[in-house]
Amino acid sequence: MLQDILQDLTDNEFTRFKWSLRNIRNPKTTIPWFKLNPADRLKTVDLMLSCDRQEAVNRTRESLGKIPRNDLVERLTATQAFDTAEH
Numbered sequence: 001m002l003q004d005i006l007q008d009l010t011d012n013e014f015t016r017f018k019w020s021l022r023n024i025r026n027p028k029t030t031i032p033w034f035k036l037n038p039a040d041r042l043k044t045v046d047l048m049l050s051c052d053r054q055e056a057v058n059r060t061r062e063s064l065g066k067i068p069r070n071d072l073v074e075r076l077t078a079t080q081a082f083d084t085a086e087h
Contacts, residue, residue: 001079002048002060005072006041013067018044020063029055 009017021044022033029051039047048056057080064073 001076002045002056003042005060005064005076006044008072009041009067009069013069014041016067017063020066021048021059024059024062026055026059029059 006014006017018036018039022031022036024030031047031051035047036044045056048059057076061073061076064070064076
């Protein structure tokens, strides 16, 4: 799910996404810039998921809103609602 969302970003949007992601201050889930900066889309997802799955989704949603890609925020929200309904 997160991988598909990040694949839809242009390279410039992805760079801005990572910048926004690193500026979300949460001591438990902050990803060090030295790891995030060189990361491609797959590695970025791995880094986000290494903290907490739900927090990764929340941070993705927040960062997408800042760049702004509200279409992807809506898609992520819809996908998450569908996943929840299945379980």
